[in-house]
Amino acid sequence: MVLKRAYHHGDLRRALVLAAREVLVERGPEGVSLRGAVAKVGASTAAPYRHFRDKDALLVAVALEGHAELRGTLRDCDAQTVTALGHAYLGFALENPALYRLMLGAGIGDRAAHPELAEAHRETCAVLADRMGDRIDPGGFATTLWCLLHGLATLVIDGHVARGSALAEAERSLAFLAGDVVSPAGVRITSE
DSSP states (O other): HHHHHHHEEEEEEEEHHHHHHHHHHHOOOOGGHHHHHHHHHHHOTGGGGGGGHHHHHHHOOOOHHHHHHHHHHHHHOOOSSSSHHHHHHHHHHSSHHHHHHHTTTTTSSSSSGGGHHHHHHHHHHHHHHHHOOOOOHHHHHHHHHHHHHHHHHHHHHTTTOOOHHHHHHHHHHHHHHTTOOTTTSSOOOOOO
């Protein structure tokens, strides 16, 4: 088992995070426990407490890893267009629904006790702002974009919008947000 091998090489913290991510996908944040992660990696029951004080701390570590991955996805996006960034964000969220929900605090008891989560949110939004280029207010635009994408991702994950139509909905919403809207009569309406 890969997780046990990772632990035996001395990286118990990493092995526990990987085990928690596996359980998160299978059973959601409620199914994650320190005891379960320890059992998956084959460590002693006291071992995880050197790295995580409780289940929430383990879940926060997984959420922070998810934020780092999302930031990487956004940075690696080929184009700086709103549509390309929207596709990258939405693709990440829909490919990792349990992780995405956790990143936004689902299943973590007292989020206020983990200011690093709020900082991770700010850093992710900062990447969006950095990718916005020469807009008048890239930070405000990025926050608006993040709200739109988060809302759409959540609607798809919760089953209110069909996954197959999510990209079409995103295209329409992103075009509107970018100010590239065509009226029913075929007249282009821009925000300039």
